[in-house]
Amino acid sequence: MGQVFGTREIKAVLPQRYPMLMLDRAEQESEQKWIAVKNLTMNEIFFQGHFPNHPIMPGVQQVEAMKQLGELAVRSTLDPEGKNDVYMRVVEKVKFRRPNNPGDRMKVEAEIVEIRDNSEAVVKAKTMNNGGATCEATITLAVRPRKSATKMPELYGEFDKHAETPLDVLKIMSLVPHRYPFLLIDNIAKVDGDHVQAVKNVSVNEEIFSHCPDDYAVMPESLLCEIVAQSGCALVLSRPENVGKIGYFMSIDRAEIFEPVFPGDQLVIDITLPPGKSKFGKGTGTIKVDGKVVFEITLMFAIVDA
Secondary structure: OOOEEOHHHHHHHOOOOOOOOOOOEEEEOOOOEEEEEEEOOOOOOHHHHOOOOOOOOOHHHHHHHHHHHHHHHHHHHHOOOOOOEEEEEEEEEEEEOOOOOOOOEEEEEEEEEEEEOOOEEEEEEEEEEOOEEEEEEEEEEEEEOOOOOOOOOOOOOOOOOOOOOOEOHHHHHHHOOOOOOOOOOOEEEEEEOOEEEEEEEOOOOOHHHHHOHHHOOOOOHHHHHHHHHHHHHHHHHOOHHHOOEEEEEEEEEEEEEOOOOOOOOEEEEEEEOOOOOOOEEEEEEEEEEOOEEEEEEEEEEEEEEO
16 A cells, blocks of 8 residues: 555645645555545535535535546646646546435545646546445546736626526526535526526635635636536526426536636636436536636536425
């Protein structure tokens, strides 16, 4: 068995801090394989909003745990001086198989499949609890400079909230069970049949940015997946046939990040979800900042009785 990483050793390598540090202990089993554990307790802040009276670990937080274990495994190769941002450039073949709840102990496994020119690493990972596998994914990690926003955002355009906004946050909360700190859309700006455009205003005061080291505040890529999923979920649950139901994130075919997202950005989420004959819905979505695509994803979720 290899070196065991406790909290001090993990934090010496990883930049994540409360509330986004998703590993409690880790071990390098071999040159390619790492394992970790994340104990789940009701005191985790994400359980407050996912979901009240029915706490489930968000699937994207499992993806974040896998990303962090992969980063722990390859950071010394991709960023030996520790000056850059090791980020999740692509995540694909994600399947959410069963829930993790308070009281579970989540095991995380990561295997380094390939390192490309010491600038990208492909990692296959999975999570599990005492009941079996809970999630699996293939993650491509890459390196980018820790840059900052370079211009002021455009203000008061077509996506800013106004009197005719179809769904404000209170109406969204009447449709979806997400609450603070895991409600990640602020309004639905446009609805056109199977197509919806939602808005997320990103602020440095949000709990998720408490983890950012050295004032490098950037939105975790795993949460961008959740932002698009919540936008699509709100659209589907607004349909008359789905009133009173709930949406569960089932899988991600592929998601790719093109640019970092900073506090002060207004995210415009664009997703199309055609009605299906089954309880499963599949759609492709993008996130834009000032008209530029920064993220895209193809995902699937299930609509079930609450």
